[in-house]
Amino acid sequence: MSSGGPLLDVRHLVQEFEVRAQGGVRSGVVQAVSDVSFSLDKGETLGLVGETGSGKSTLARSILQAPRPKSGEVLFEGVDLVTLRGREMLRARRQMQMVFQDPFGSLDPKWSVTRIVEEPLIAFRTGARDERRRRVTEVLELVGLDPGRYADRRPRSLSGGQAQRVAIARALALDPALIIYDEAVSSLDVLIRAQVLNLLERLRSELSLTYLFIAHDLALVKQVSDRVAVMYLGKLVEIGPAESLYREPLHPYTVALLASIPNPDPTAPRAPAGQTIHGEPPSPIDPPSGCRFRTRCPRAQDVCAAEEPPLRKLANGHFAACHFPVSRDPLQAAGREPARLAGGHHDPATTN
Amino acid sequence: MSESLLDVSDLRVDFRHDRQVVRAVDGLTYSVRRGQTVAVIGESGSGKTVSSRAVMGLLPPTATVTGSIRFEDTEMVGLAEKAMRRHRGRGVAMVFQDPTRSLNPTMRVGAQIREAIQTHENTSRGGAQDRALELLELVRLPAARERLEQYPHQLSGGMRQRVMIAIALAASPKLLIADEATTALDVTTQAQIMELLRDLQQRLGMALIMISHDLGLAASFADEVVVMYAGRAVERAPTRKLFAHVRMPYTRALLDAIPRLENASHSQLAAIPGQPPNLALREPGCPFTPRCPNATDQCREHAPAFAEHEPDHEWACWHPCADEVPA
């Protein structure tokens, strides 16, 4: 824990949506984020993994108060964002920025690159025009875009990777402390994705940034994160150091996620049929009682339906919300065989 | 050679656009045998989707197709639409990426499957309904009987994809083309669908062409891999051989760029600079030259031919990668 507490401290966050009846979809309230708590230290990268309906994107937007969460606290540098209004909120917003999934959707098609990157500078009235332009040039260079070539282009004459770089430049313009990446590289081609990820790493170390990195690809998330959190149907089910999560996953859902990742090694043993997760994700309007994962969990017992498991510390910095976590032994020595769900497949641990 | 179900030979597809000609596929050659799984791997603009549409005859009229696509001794290039329609569904069927857009939102699931069945077989509505149920059970859709009466929006993404597969299987095709069929799905759902496809293949003796950008998926499920770049095939080999002896620097780059669980946090990925080339400007030489770590002047001037340089391993490169010495 760094001195002065964490940069971001989310406590018991709840976000809800109303869903109106439409065709076969019933009306009701969806708790997209359900009592989620975690903290993020300065300079850390927290990865957030979850699939469709997990609530990870909603969580990100709730943190940014866009829109305000239904309940809970979001402490940024000790100040609860939920309580802020108007000018104070604006000032707080300066410190947190977001990069979105669709590189083109997040850029106004009618604006030039310069104008796009300059927008936050104008909104916060930082300095005169010359200063702003200088900052735009600086930040474009930081993300690897030659200002001479790109300053006046429109988004439609950019490639996906370039457009995303513009979005990153815009996020950096105000020199924020925290950047949230919401599936920011998921729409990019494999090779471009690697380029952008390397860029993000470089920026992080050069500018001492703190990242919240959201994706559905666990391998991708682990690559860039110090710690990883796993969400399922609005709940935080596991959180811990990245390496720990991979080698000793505690929650059955994490194990299933790991087992589902296609391994780019044809010689690795294939998971025997039936190892992958069962069934379909339940409806978010009417989640299962108790543990929300129980309907698809091979380890579920009666208590799982009756009682919702709390997030408990089961190893060093490693928490899981499960009545029957996969590994109960704390403090694993490095190099032990990764846990199996019931004979799942992993690469044999290489000595690192 | 008659063992082959599908023989693609020197396939070229040109698009007319604004007085420009864009060559989307530039000399693609590969084969698929009965019951085999071939993965066609490439990124955006590689031509993988266009080539698969050519096999199905689904290209728009602005496309000019040359070369040969032989499916079981029938030449598909230049085939009349009527014959093509018979061939689609019964010989070759396709499953697309986005099941939301491929299914008619105003028709019940059962009706859509029945439509596919009745296009190819002369059965009564009742007979088709029974077959539709059979198909939904074949693709392991839970509560199949109820699903028949539901609309697509009432199903999840994974379920919709199963319905798409059921529709594709309606006329028992010998070859199924899965065009990025799992790209839009969650990773756990993707695993389920891939397992399903593998199972169906074994049960029905069906061949499968997987079109994807995911080499990892190919590694787990394909017998053979064809790697495409800028409209050309650049490497082809049986899966194990390809991964054990990667030759094409592009394939190497693809492999190195995949985040691995074993990688340490904050480690850099081996990324190569640049972007895929503009297909409208066709330069001489190898299209990968600007980004290739092995590139020389020779690469800029003369495009290497796609040929079998090692037993059952074809590639197009002047300076292929050597085998990596194991650590």
Next chain:
Amino acid sequence: MADLPSDLVAAGVAPAADEAAVARAGGWWQGRLGVAVPAAMVLFIFGLCFIWPIIGPVPPPTGGNILNSSLPAFSPGHFLGTDAVGNDEWSRLLYGGRASLEIALAVQAIGIVVGGLIGAIAAYLGGWRDATMMRVLDVFIAFPGLVLAVAIAQGLGPSELHTIWALSFFSVPASARISRAATLRVREETFMTAARLSGTSTPRMLFGHIAPNILPQLLTYALLGMGIIMILEGALSFVGLGVPPPAPSWGNMIAQGQSTLSATPRYVFLPSAALFITVVSFNLLGEGLRARWGSQ
């Protein structure tokens, strides 16, 4: 279906739609005519009605000598003849066109600015403000356009300016509807969320982001509406509520000419033909632009 498969589009090869595809969609005719031809026609008509009378040998449209009345076509000095009181028909046609076009332009401009603003603000703010503004506009939309225009024009009295006010009551709500729908769509775009998170103020959101992105639709709609407005103006003039004679407008020329339809059909035919050609040109231009811009 786009002409180029999406992976080629993603590779940045070419834009998603091309004119050939548009041509196939709307027929050979629309593809060929596109934007250039109707634009040229519109410019030509404007040039003829606004510029030519200033620089060319066009006699004034009013104050003609009664001794020259009802001259037939191809009379010396009046190649289209004169009207019942001796005014040159060709001149009346041009000046009448100018009046009709001025009215239509003004009405549509007011529609875009006022209606566009109302609709955009309503959609952007949402909630009760949206509901209130829209209900007020609904009242005006509920009236048949002509009835509304007639009622207002009658209240104000016939003049070119009053005609503009009257017809604006028709164009403003219609534009507001379009603007509101377009704004609702743009509002959901990710770049709007990004702008909000950047701290952009509401006025800047409206004028910097929403306005440029809805303008193409508003403009296209306005062009397509030019024809309707000109015909409405014609109808108003027909019942004596539009531009008051002796100043010509195509509408009042048709109105005046109908009494001598059998004797001098050209008094009706000429302004009708002019109106027809102009309306078709605007429509084609609107369609062409919609095809060009809608597929961006």
